[in-house]
Amino acid sequence: MQKALPVLYESKALCCGCTACFAICPQGAISMIEDDEGFEYPAIDETKCVRCYMCLKVCPIKGKQSLDDRQMGSNY
Numbered sequence: 001m002q003k004a005l006p007v008l009y010e011s012k013a014l015c016c017g018c019t020a021c022f023a024i025c026p027q028g029a030i031s032m033i034e035d036d037e038g039f040e041y042p043a044i045d046e047t048k049c050v051r052c053y054m055c056l057k058v059c060p061i062k063g064k065q066s067l068d069d070r071q072m073g074s075n076y
């Protein structure tokens with residue numbers, strides 16, 4: 001079974017449009033698409049994506065979330 005397509009952001013509040021995911025994708029599968037307000041958000045071409053998840057690892061917002069998880073975990 002093919003691995004799941006990465007979810008770069010669940011809502012626009014969870015993406016600052018930094019383009020890090022776009023820059024790191026080895027497949028060139030990510031495009032930055034401008035929305036109605038002129039902000040650019042990444043979109044993945046699922047036919048090009050090889051599910052390496054480098055885009056998720058480089059995302060500063062997701063990195064922060066996992067750091068928070070680790071900090072919570074250290075309380076136990």
Ligand code: SF4
Pocket residue numbers: 006024025026027028029030044048049050051052053054055056
């Ligand atoms: S999982 Fe890999 S190939 Fe797919 S969009 Fe992210 S960086 Fe690109």
Ligand code: SF4
Pocket residue numbers: 008009014015016017018019020021022042055058059060061062
């Ligand atoms: S790396 Fe994360 S915050 Fe930056 S553009 Fe991609 S999804 Fe948005």
